[in-house]
Amino acid sequence: MYEVLLVDDEALARNDVKSMLSWEEHGFVICGEAQNGEMALAMMEQHLPHIAIIDVSMPIMDGVELCRRIKKRFAKVKMIMLSSFDDYDYVRTCLMNGAMDYLLKHRLNGEALVSLLNKAVQELQSEEREHEARNAQTRMMESLSPVMLREHVANVAREGHETGDALQEFVRQSGVYADAVTYGTAVVQIVPFLLVTERLTDVQKNDLVHKATEVMQLAVGDVQKRTVGYVGEGRFIVLFSFAERSEHAVMTQMKQAMSALSHTLEKFLNLRSIFTVGSLCGSLRQVAVSYRTADQEMNAMYAQGLQAPMLRETLFHEESKQLRLYVEQLDLDKIVQLLTLMFAEVRTLPAYAIKVQMMVSELLHLMEMTLKRQFAHISPEDHSLIPSRNEIARLHTVPELGEWMIAYYTRVTEVIKKQQAGGPYSRHIAKAVQYITDHYAANISLDSVASALNLNPSYLSRLFKEETGMTFTEYLNRLRIQKSCLHMEAGALALKQISSEVGFVSYTYFFKVFKTITGTTPQAYIDLLKQSKL
Structure with a gap:
């Protein structure tokens, strides 16, 4: 609704204007009435209308002076002037002071009034669009x-x-x-x-x-x-x-x-x-x-130490082949010996040299490929026993890089050995983990798993928490979310189908668990996958 202030010293004249039309049906409302210019200004200080309909001839402060002051203090207000006298000087002065139109009272009727009000609205909207455009341009430039x-x-x-x-x-x-x-x-x-x-x-x-x-x-x-x-x-x-x-x-x-x-x-x-x-x-x-x-x-x-143009393919080629063999054999002693030799050959270079950086990159890539084979559904960062490669950013020298890489290979090798030997868990928890892996998509619970293994649920719950570091529900949810990520990467199912496929009865609960574990929503995860493939 556009608000209109009536300013006229004659109550009868104000009533005539108010009765000329159904204001709200046309998008307007009378927000106040004033008997003279001073009263109108005081009312505007408290509440600014969009439009003011002003009589030219009033005591104390007439419409001409009021028009001048409104233009100076409240420039956004649109002014429609009314008068009983057809005086050109009045007309010119009012228009010069910002009035949008001037109409004789005896010619005013409902149709003319609506026309003037709509004209005022058009000017207000036009000014608002220009103002927004200027602000948008200013914000854009800033x-x-x-x-x-x-x-x-x-x-x-x-x-x-x-x-x-x-x-x-x-x-x-x-x-x-x-x-x-x-x-x-x-x-x-x-x-x-x-x-x-x-x-x-x-x-x-x-x-x-x-x-x-x-x-x-x-x-x-x-x-x-x-x-x-x-x-x-x-x-x-x-x-x-x-x-x-x-x-x-x-x-x-x-x-x-x-x-x-x-x-x-x-x-x-x-x-x-x-x-x-x-x-x-x-x-x-x-x-x-x-x-x-x-x-x-x-x-x-x-570029210190950089000589070969195809460095990634030729860098320590024989050593890399040998290292792959030792990793497959899980021969930790030979792995440490070979890594020590490789870093010794670049010990005179700074840690930031491209040759050093690319060698470290290859070594990480080799072990990560091994991890993918051993832990098909777990990325290196998801495994709590494997150090994050982000730690490399803090290392300042080649010897520090060598020590970190040896610790990295040692830790990963030990994890793989435990996994191949049946996992780091006791007999009961190893069976529980295998049961969850086989039945995660079904409606399983701690009680159902305990029953399948002939164990007391309370005993299984306590033992499970001690050995895995997670509650039964936390472990189950993490596995289900990992499986849902694989489905998203495949792109064959809709999100609600995926949530059901991996064992969640409620999509709302799936959404909540997914965001808690991954830090993002399922749709945002899919969008990120799409962007990475562009």
Whole structure:
């Protein structure tokens, strides 16, 4: 409903206006009545109407003065002026003061009044659309400006000198880097990027890059003075601008900022990084040259030990074949000996060297393939006895990587041995686990399993919790959710069919359990699977 305020010193005239139409049927309501301009302003202070119908001739404050004050203080209010006199000066003054129309009282009728009110509504709606459009454009510019700036800066790193002009034009239009007379760049490389991201989906990788960009930006400061852009493959550019020319002072500030950046990245995201600083320049057109010097130095650092062009295929080829054999044989002594030898051969390289990173990647890949064969429905991260590969991000040296990898292989080998020997459980719990695995899709319970095994339910419940670390229901639900994930990956059944297929009687309960265990909803999990296949 659009609210209308009537302003007229004559009660009879106000009643005439009110009686001319069924207001609510046309989308309007009378929100108040005032006898003069001062009263109308006081009422507007308390509650602002959409439209005011104002008599020109009133005591204390007439309609002309009221019109002027409304325009000044309440510009959104639409004003319709009424008068008993056909005076052009009144008309002109009112229209100049913002009134949308002027009508003689003796010509006013229901049809004319509705027409004027609808005209006011059209103007209100038009102004509201324009206001929303301006706000949307402002919000878009506010949100896109840092994104566009980062992309321009990143393009300079990716494409070189020819993009410097585009960056300079964007800077001129947006007003960033104000008062800058000196520019410099730095290159940041996330050291374990290959290892951390090689098994992530594109969505997960983009999320990691976004988080890293935000953390780095937080560390270096104002994006309009120091801008972080993502170049690719774990490499970033940081463009610095300074309002001073002292090379020593500028270089000192850049190195301090980059040290803080590396510390912050490791503290908040557990990601180690290395950085190099490029040459200084006095123009945005020269930024590409500054980046190139830093990038060349970074490549020299990061590629230490890299000689063979097909490194992934040729890296320790014979050792890898031998290691696979030892893993299949579960010969832990020989596994440790061979891993020790392999890491000894790269001990002189930094942990961030590509050769080291790719060797570690291959070793992880080899063991993960073994795990998939041994635990078909359990991913490495789901097994509580197997250390997470994310721990690698905290390791600083090749010896530390070697020790971690030996511990990783040792732990996994021990888990496989237990699994092949019948599992780590007692006879009763091993049978219970096998029964759950065979009958998870049926309507089973602790009592039914205990009955099948000729055990007391309370005794089975206590023993099950002690050995598995989970209650019977928790274990059963986890297995059912794992099976539901396999069905989702196959894509042959609808969600409600899947919930029934894996043993859930209620889809609502399936939804709740799935979200509790996985941290996401079933549909979101399916959407993520689809995105990873694009």
